[in-house]
Amino acid sequence: MIPRNNAGLLGSAATLHAALSVPNVAMMEAPWVNGARDPKVAKPFPKVVDGYALPLEKPGLGIEFDEVAARNTPFAEPPMQPCLKGNDGSVRDF
Numbered sequence: 001m002i003p004r005n006n007a008g009l010l011g012s013a014a015t016l017h018a019a020l021s022v023p024n025v026a027m028m029e030a031p032w033v034n035g036a037r038d039p040k041v042a043k044p045f046p047k048v049v050d051g052y053a054l055p056l057e058k059p060g061l062g063i064e065f066d067e068v069a070a071r072n073t074p075f076a077e078p079p080m081q082p083c084l085k086g087n088d089g090s091v092r093d094f
Helices: 009-021 067-072
Strands: none
Touching: none
16 A cells, blocks of 8 residues: 655645555655755654654644644645646546
C-alpha cells in the first residue's frame, strides 16, 4: 500500500501515523522532502533519515499549531481544481 498525502503538514503527520500503523505500507508520498519548508502556522514536518520518515515526538499527531501566526496569515484562495466528473457522469482522474 502507498498512502496518498495531501502535502500539508497536518496531512503529512496523519499519513505518517497511518503508515506506521499498517504493516503493508511500501512507501509514503512525502512531497516536503524535496523542497525547503518554512512552516509558519504549524510545525514540524517529519524528518527523513536514510529514506525513512521518523515519527513526530510530540503528543497526538506531533505538530504544534501557532494560533497567532494563523490569525496573521491571510487566506489564499486555492486554484481551481480540475473537474473530476465527465460529461456522461463518470468520475475520472486528472
